[in-house]
Amino acid sequence: MSQESFVIDLRALAKDGRRVQGVVPVERLGRLAESLLEPAGSVEFEFQGERDDEGKLYVELLIRADLVLQCQRCLEALVWPCEVSNRLLLLRVGEALPDDELENDEVDALEVEPLTELLALVEDELLLSLPLVPRHDDCEPPVKAGVDEEISPFAVLRQLRGKV
Numbered sequence: 001m002s003q004e005s006f007v008i009d010l011r012a013l014a015k016d017g018r019r020v021q022g023v024v025p026v027e028r029l030g031r032l033a034e035s036l037l038e039p040a041g042s043v044e045f046e047f048q049g050e051r052d053d054e055g056k057l058y059v060e061l062l063i064r065a066d067l068v069l070q071c072q073r074c075l076e077a078l079v080w081p082c083e084v085s086n087r088l089l090l091l092r093v094g095e096a097l098p099d100d101e102l103e104n105d106e107v108d109a110l111e112v113e114p115l116t117e118l119l120a121l122v123e124d125e126l127l128l129s130l131p132l133v134p135r136h137d138d139c140e141p142p143v144k145a146g147v148d149e150e151i152s153p154f155a156v157l158r159q160l161r162g163k164v
Helices: 010-016 030-034 116-128 155-163
Strands: 017-023 042-051 057-068 078-093 107-114
Touching: 010 042, 010 057, 010 078, 017 116, 030 107, 030 116, 057 116, 078 116
Parallel strands: 078 107
Antiparallel strands: 017 042, 042 057, 057 078
8 A cells, every 4th residue: 555545435445345454664653653762663554344234334453563662660672562453333423323332342433534544543543552551571670870778768867866
């Protein structure tokens, strides 16, 4: 898919049961790049359209990327393999969510304009999937260089108490 054609009609894609896939550099997704330690690598995405027996339009979305986050424990780089899989019910702008979908946790509803920017949707899904506190499974917090023993903040009070 060329970079110019990342804007498509998702409803038409779903009606026709077509598939769109692409690869984009992480650095091209500005909001996501700002949330990362390094905007390295690429993001693979795939949209598969579908129409059910009732005429409802859906898109299966699959996104894969290895994102470089900062571990909040050791402050080093953490390569986080991200795989997002989501099923979206496509609604026209202002269209109400059908009552039978209100209880369905397996499907998210998405209001779509006639033309949808796929990269914005991919970026939104990736941002929502980021961990709140990224950290390695096993790492140590950073240690102050040249300090063997930590000084208690109460040591100064002890010294003052001895002078009185």
